[in-house]
Amino acid sequence: MNNSPSVQEISLDEMLVNQFDAHFELVSANDIPSVTALRKLAMQQFLLTGFPTSSDEKWRHTEIEALTDESFNYFLEPYKSERDIEDMFRCEVHNFDTEIISMLNGWLLDKKSGFTTLPNGIVYGSLRYAWKHFPEIINQHYGKIADYQTNGFVSINTAMVQDGVFIYVPDGVEAEKTIQIIKMIDRRESLFVQSRNLIVLGKNSKLSLMHCDDSINHFMSLINTVTEVYVGENAHFELYKLQNLNDKSGLINSTFIRQEANSTIKTNTLTFNCGMIRNNISVDLRGENAHADVLGLYLMDKKQHIDNQVYISHNAPHCTSNEKFKGILDDEASAVFNGYIHVARNAQKTNAYQNNNNILLKPTATINTMPFLEIYADDVKCSHGATIGQLDQEAMFYLRSRGISSSNARLLLMYAFAADIINQISIEPLRKRIDDMVKKRLRGELSVCEKCVLHCGMPEKEYHFDIDLSKL
Amino acid sequence: MLLNIKNLHVAINGKEIIKGLNLGVNQGEVHAIMGPNGTGKSTLAAAITGREGYEITQGEIWFKGKNIIGMPAEVRANEGIFLSFQYPVEIPGVSMTNFMRTALNAKREYKGLPSIPAGEFLKMMEEKKNLVEIQSKLTNRSVNEGFSGGEKKKNEIFQMAMLQPSLAILDETDSGLDIDALKVVAKGVNELRSEDNAFIVITHYQRLLDFIVPDFVHVLFDGKIVKTGGKNLALELEEKGYEWIKDQYLANSEV
Numbered sequence: 045m046n047n048s049p050s051v052q053e054i055s056l057d058e059m060l061v062n063q064f065d066a067h068f069e070l071v072s073a074n075d076i077p078s079v080t081a082l083r084k085l086a087m088q089q090f091l092l093t094g095f096p097t098s099s100d101e102k103w104r105h106t107e108i109e110a111l112t113d114e115s116f117n118y119f120l121e122p123y124k125s126e127r128d129i130e131d132m133f134r135c136e137v138h139n140f141d142t143e144i145i146s147m148l149n150g151w152l153l154d155k156k157s158g159f160t161t162l163p164n165g166i167v168y169g170s171l172r173y174a175w176k177h178f179p180e181i182i183n184q185h186y187g188k189i190a191d192y193q194t195n196g197f198v199s200i201n202t203a204m205v206q207d208g209v210f211i212y213v214p215d216g217v218e219a220e221k222t223i224q225i226i227k228m229i230d231r232r233e234s235l236f237v238q239s240r241n242l243i244v245l246g247k248n249s250k251l252s253l254m255h256c257d258d259s260i261n262h263f264m265s266l267i268n269t270v271t272e273v274y275v276g277e278n279a280h281f282e283l284y285k286l287q288n289l290n291d292k293s294g295l296i297n298s299t300f301i302r303q304e305a306n307s308t309i310k311t312n313t314l315t316f317n318c319g320m321i322r323n324n325i326s327v328d329l330r331g332e333n334a335h336a337d338v339l340g341l342y343l344m345d346k347k348q349h350i351d352n353q354v355y356i357s358h359n360a361p362h363c364t365s366n367e368k369f370k371g372i373l374d375d376e377a378s379a380v381f382n383g384y385i386h387v388a389r390n391a392q393k394t395n396a397y398q399n400n401n402n403i404l405l406k407p408t409a410t411i412n413t414m415p416f417l418e419i420y421a422d423d424v425k426c427s428h429g430a431t432i433g434q435l436d437q438e439a440m441f442y443l444r445s446r447g448i449s450s451s452n453a454r455l456l457l458m459y460a461f462a463a464d465i466i467n468q469i470s471i472e473p474l475r476k477r478i479d480d481m482v483k484k485r486l487r488g489e490l491s492v493c494e495k496c497v498l499h500c501g502m503p504e505k506e507y508h509f510d511i512d513l514s515k516l
Numbered sequence: 517m518l519l520n521i522k523n524l525h526v527a528i529n530g531k532e533i534i535k536g537l538n539l540g541v542n543q544g545e546v547h548a549i550m551g552p553n554g555t556g557k558s559t560l561a562a563a564i565t566g567r568e569g570y571e572i573t574q575g576e577i578w579f580k581g582k583n584i585i586g587m588p589a590e591v592r593a594n595e596g597i598f599l600s601f602q603y604p605v606e607i608p609g610v611s612m613t614n615f616m617r618t619a620l621n622a623k624r625e626y627k628g629l630p631s632i633p634a635g636e637f638l639k640m641m642e643e644k645k646n647l648v649e650i651q652s653k654l655t656n657r658s659v660n661e662g663f664s665g666g667e668k669k670k671n672e673i674f675q676m677a678m679l680q681p682s683l684a685i686l687d688e689t690d691s692g693l694d695i696d697a698l699k700v701v702a703k704g705v706n707e708l709r710s711e712d713n714a715f716i717v718i719t720h721y722q723r724l725l726d727f728i729v730p731d732f733v734h735v736l737f738d739g740k741i742v743k744t745g746g747k748n749l750a751l752e753l754e755e756k757g758y759e760w761i762k763d764q765y766l767a768n769s770e771v
Contacts, residue, residue: 437568442605442659445565446619446675447593447626456618460609460658467609 056112056236056266057094057200061087063118064204070120071204074172076179079186086192086202095196102195105380105412106351111266111294111320116236120206122151123231142224142254143168149229150237150267151207165214166251168223171240174210181212181244189272189328190300197296201238201270208240208269211253215246215276222471224254227267229293234264241271245279247304252282252471257295257318264292264319271299277331278306284474285311289318291346298324305331305360312469313340313369314478315350316485326355329363329391340369341465343485344377351380354398358391358424367398370465372458372486373409381413383428389420398428403435403461458486517578518543518714519564519683524575526556526563526739532573533559535739541683546715548725548750551736552758557718558602560736561687564716565599566592579683593619594626598681600672602688607659612671615659616641616678623679644677648704666697673704684708685716690724702727722754735761 054062064071064087072080095112096103143160145168146153152170159169159177167178175182192202209225229235245251257267267289275281281301289295295318301309313323327336342350356365371379381400402411415428435457443453462482469475519541526534533556541547549557562570564577566589577584584592607615621631632640645654648670660668669689676684686705690698705715705728717728725733725747733749734741735758742765743749753761 436605438605439607441567441589442601442607443615443619444589445567445593445599445601446615446679447590447622448618449590449622450588452618452622453590456610456615457607460607463609 054115056114056116057090057196059115060118060200060204060236061091063120067120071206074175074206076175076182078179078183079175082187082192083203086199087204089193090196090199090203093196093199095200102353102382103351105378106320106322106349108320108322114234114264114266116234116264116266117231118236119149123149142222145169145209145223145225147207147209147225147227147239149231149235150227150239152209159210162219164217164220166212166217166219168209168211171208171210171242172206174242178210178212182242185244185272185274186242187272189274189302190270190298194298194324194326197268198270198298201240201268201298205238205240205270208242210241211243211251213245213249213251213279216248217246218250219252222252222254222474224256226256226258227269228258229263229265229267229289231265232263236266236268238268239270241269243271243273243281245273245275245281245307247276248278249276250280252284254284254286254474256286256288257297258286258288262290262292264294265289266294266296268296269298271297273299273301273309275301275303275307275309275334277304279304280307281309282470283309283311284469284471285313285323286478287313287315287318287321291317291319291348293318294320296322296324298326300326300328301336302328303331303334303336303363306333307331308335308337310337310468310470311339312465313342313352314465314481315340315342315344316481317344318348318350320349320351322351322353324353324355326357327365328357328359329365330359332360332362334360334363336363336365337468338365338367339465339468341462341482342369342371342373342379343462343482344371344379345374345488346377347375348377349379350377351382353380353382353384355384356386356396358385358387358394358396358421360388361390361392361394363391364395365397367396368465369400370402370461371400371411372403372405372461373411374405376406376408378410379412381411381430382416383414384416385418385426385428387417387419387421387424387426391421392423394421394424394426396424396426398426400430401461402430402432403458404432405434455486459483462486517541518580519716520576520578521564522576522578524560524563524577525573526559527571527573528559528569530571533739534563536575537736537740539734539741541714541716543682543714544711545732546709546717546728546730548717548719548730548733548747549736549741550719550722550733550750550753552762553720555736556739557736558687561599561685561716561718564592564685565589565597590622591626593679593681594623596682598676598679598684600669600676600684600686600689602691604660604663604668604672606661606663608661610659612654612657612659613641616675619675620678640678644674647677647707648673649700650674665692666694669693669697669701670704673701673708677704677708680708680713682713683716684713685718687718688720689717690719690721698724699727722750725750737761737765 098107383398385396387394400413413430521539524537735743
């Protein structure tokens, strides 16, 4: 046997460890020695720590046990989907021409079983082939940016992951099209899914990447993704993460970015729906004059929970970072924001800004927001701020005094609050599409189950606030 | 009578600010309300427009034959009441186009009319913009965000022109305006004046009334209208200040 689901009576961590021991050959089938060695180290670490729990300081407000105590199936080989895959992954964002990488239940869908090499030299494809095809790049970066000791999720990912996306942008190459990773979960059973992405940008290169996590049924799943990004000197990287999963799903998304001198990055994490999400975003500014924009928007309701952990490490002089997360929480939704800025002794002239703004629509919604600054250099500028509030009553009256109903006024103000983050999406067709999604989400009309919203059959071309019946 | 206020008492946090005010406004009239700071001018505007937190403890406000006390602000607006804010609110992220279109359509829906077609709406925006000499493209700008003091006040009059209210209350529209902007705003108001609508102009100074000539001037003091006259009363106030009115009022109340 090599593809039978694990027995469900045992705990998730135990089941994974058993699979690791029993099927190590299958797990490591595509490895090169360095990757295999890393797996063993990571598994040792996982055996020590297991999954984190809410009694760990860094997980204090997130009851992750609610997910790790569940039973899941974990597969070591891809499963042929009965659905029409081509149809599922058709992207219908208008005027948004992307290179699409499709992943189903954690496995890359590739008919060519290899890589796509674009005329400009950009290579993208499945990580399970990249290990052997690009050993130099792998040895240089794989597992080096994401420390497997960070937490149990990164350990188990490093130990057992078998697939993910590999992208290499050579020196001096600017990607013309956005690369879009679409990850879908569609299995009529509970799944634990792992994937690992390695993105390497050479000197003076440029790439924008969109990473969509969607589920298309109501089954529970737990996704554990680790992404490593290396941004070479004077390279520019943008990452848009769209998270739209069902209310039972859990998503642990860990992104580690390393930046060389004069590079810039922008990440924008847009969370529309999911039972429980933990986003770890870690940026290592290790070259001078590098800049990082780390942005996020979360719109949660019901009993959903989101935990955004941002760790920005200034390790070189003259770097700047700008962190901005905004959230709207309804019903009994809860959120955590933890912004950690570390400034090393030599990182003089650092300029770091951090801000987290929240609107709580009901007294039952909660937010725990905490800045954390650790500064060892003496000539730096760090500022932080957090706000928690309701909608601006002055603005509400202004809108209502023009005849706009209070429900529509609320909708307009919530949208305006979110627009601050949406407007920083630099790809115009994507910005428009996200804009539509946010409006739909705020009206309670965004569906996550029938089909992935990005590929829905009837994309909204333009929307105006003509509807009076807001569902809020 | 378009607006008829009878023995109005308004309190904020239990403190009475308006103490028995009477005011009648007919179509086609312009009423100026003047008076020193803190006498209840803005409170009166808030009470008429339905701002929350203003408690009507006594009295009636009749508008087009309906007692509007207790009516939500948006319904009053759709009935035809408009307030030009003393401090227009900045709403980042809400475009002027979206804002005006939503407001206009809310009003049309209230009247049982279909939504305004996009082309017609844009044409109307362009036309009304010219009325108050707004040069910049409003389409992509957020409501009042980054507008200068003058632009904000012009924007209020622009909105008034778009919504065509039957009663417009201008709350210190002249404050913070230079003379050129003041003239533009006044010109806009004068062009909108008709036999069918009415204006209440709240101001400290007579200056605005040189350009928007009132039919009546009321002096508000201690929560009541203590003196009413024609446009010459404003000139008299400009010359002599408010002291003599206060003295007169206090002398009378002692008697």
